[in-house]
Amino acid sequence: MKRYEQLLDLVQSLEGDFEKFYxxxxxxxxxxxxxxxxxxxxxxxxxxxxxxxxKNKA
Known part of the structure; x- marks a missing residue:
């Protein structure tokens, strides 16, 4: 789940810049x-x- 959290953190960190740009x-x-x-x-x-x-290892 660490990777999922990294993904969420990155997306959330961009929220302010999305608002400022759009x-x-x-x-x-x-x-x-x-x-x-x-x-x-x-x-x-x-x-x-x-x-x-x-998946390949399993």
Missing amino acids: DKSNQAAGTRVRKGMQELKNLAQEIRVEVQDI
């Missing part, structure tokens, strides 16, 4: 959103590989 058109917040989404993509890939490895 509601207030803050361009710097948009850059942070893009960076955070890239981190989310990388974390998701790590989790996918980890799940596949565990």
Whole structure:
């Protein structure tokens, strides 16, 4: 469940920047959103590989 918590923490940490970008058109917040989404993509890939490895061992 640690990985799930990491995923939730990352998504929640981006909430403020999403609001600033979409509601207030803050361009710097948009850059942070893009960076955070890239981190989310990388974390998701790590989790996918980890799940596949565990599945293959079973």
